Amino acid sequence: MKTEWLRKTIADFDPYFVAPIAEKHVINANENYLNVLTIPGVKEELIQALDTFRPQIYPKPMSDDIRKALADYIGAKPENFIVGNGGDEMITYLLGTFLDPGDQILIHSPTFDMYELGAETLGASAIKVKDLPGYRRDQKGLLEAVRRYQPKVTVICNPNNPTGDLLPRAFIEEVLKAADNIVFVDEAYMEFAQKESVIDLIDTYPNLIVLRTLSKAFALAGMRCGYLAADEALIEAIAKIKAPYNLNAFTQLFAPIVIRHREDIFKVRDAICVERDRLYAAMKEIPSVTVYPSCTNFLLVQVDKKQEEIFEALRRKDILVKIYRNSQDIPNGFRISVTTKDVDDVLISVFREALA
Numbered sequence: 001m002k003t004e005w006l007r008k009t010i011a012d013f014d015p016y017f018v019a020p021i022a023e024k025h026v027i028n029a030n031e032n033y034l035n036v037l038t039i040p041g042v043k044e045e046l047i048q049a050l051d052t053f054r055p056q057i058y059p060k061p062m063s064d065d066i067r068k069a070l071a072d073y074i075g076a077k078p079e080n081f082i083v084g085n086g087g088d089e090m091i092t093y094l095l096g097t098f099l100d101p102g103d104q105i106l107i108h109s110p111t112f113d114m115y116e117l118g119a120e121t122l123g124a125s126a127i128k129v130k131d132l133p134g135y136r137r138d139q140k141g142l143l144e145a146v147r148r149y150q151p152k153v154t155v156i157c158n159p160n161n162p163t164g165d166l167l168p169r170a171f172i173e174e175v176l177k178a179a180d181n182i183v184f185v186d187e188a189y190m191e192f193a194q195k196e197s198v199i200d201l202i203d204t205y206p207n208l209i210v211l212r213t214l215s216k217a218f219a220l221a222g223m224r225c226g227y228l229a230a231d232e233a234l235i236e237a238i239a240k241i242k243a244p245y246n247l248n249a250f251t252q253l254f255a256p257i258v259i260r261h262r263e264d265i266f267k268v269r270d271a272i273c274v275e276r277d278r279l280y281a282a283m284k285e286i287p288s289v290t291v292y293p294s295c296t297n298f299l300l301v302q303v304d305k306k307q308e309e310i311f312e313a314l315r316r317k318d319i320l321v322k323i324y325r326n327s328q329d330i331p332n333g334f335r336i337s338v339t340t341k342d343v344d345d346v347l348i349s350v351f352r353e354a355l356a
């Protein structure tokens with residue numbers, strides 16, 4: 001293939017790296033260990049729904065049944081949602097709706113890679129406000145940057161991936177008031193934080209767009225279902241660039257059932273939060289380990305030494321974590337998705353032994 005064929009903005013991109021998986025316990029992608037089919041009633045309702053399932057017909061263009069289920073869950077109107085193949089697809093739609101080549105987005109750093117990647121694909125660029133020491137967001141710096149640059153899209157990941165830091169809702173309101181343009185709040189992990197969401201502010205601020213996903217607290221990463229919540233006019237604008245039948249019929253059948261069973265699913269979410277706090281406390285006791293407080297289902301951990309050795313020792317115990325190799329933002333870092341106590345105990349002992 002000739003490189004000249006490629007769109008110029010992506011010619012230098014590396015392919016998105018997904019680690020090859022040989023391990024039994026995969027805790028590198030912030031998935032949830034729950035299989036929702038084990039929740040009483042879910043499998044039965046799915047089987048019943050399959051009786052009238054017609055895969056030969058195109059799915060509903062705007063995923064009406066999911067929008068209705070979301071309206072009930074969030075307490076908004078179905079028209080306030082647009083649904084697609086995970087948060088990833090929604091980020092592409094959002095940036096594609098608002099960015100022209102040469103535009104700027106504002107992000108804090110470090111954060112989820114897809115915002116910058118998506119902006120650069122479109123020929124836009126990212127202004128970055130670095131976190132304060134300890135990976136807490138620089139609130140003053142972010143507000144100043146919003147006022148100074150008035151970026152086309154201000155992106156706030158809350159709570160943040162990969163640091164786990166949660167910004168107060170009052171701060172996001174300040175950003176909303178300061179910004180002339182779109183403020184995009186990625187709440188992919190908000191169900192784990194259980195506070196500070198701004199999703200109810202979509203009626204108040206016509207420039208607010210909130211991202212949520214069913215991949216994390218709802219344990220549906222494999223089904224690919226994410227959504228944006230915003231004022232109806234914004235949803236209609238974003239729908240202009242959406243592929244007509246973007247979300248497959250099976251996800252549209254299954255997701256509403258899962259959303260309806262949220263009370264049981266959130267019991268597991270609660271258990272993950274308890275386990276997160278236990279894992280945090282245990283890691284904090286290990287010399288040469290720095291672990292950051294997290295409001296999510298993962299922990300950011302740094303070691304003074306032996307990063308590669310620990311990664312390999314974990315693999316020998318059948319555990320795969322995310323490792324940050326040669327990262328300037330996160331030197332000697334790991335991101336560990338919280339899982340069950342038995343697996344976490346093995347993980348803790350590997351860190352303890354390596355750093356003893």
Ligand code: PMP
Pocket residue numbers: 029030085086087088089112157160161186188189212213214215221225226
């Ligand atoms: N936003 C954040 C902050 C994430 O960490 C992720 C997943 N890693 C996503 C969005 C997208 O998730 P999905 O496409 O599975 O909904």
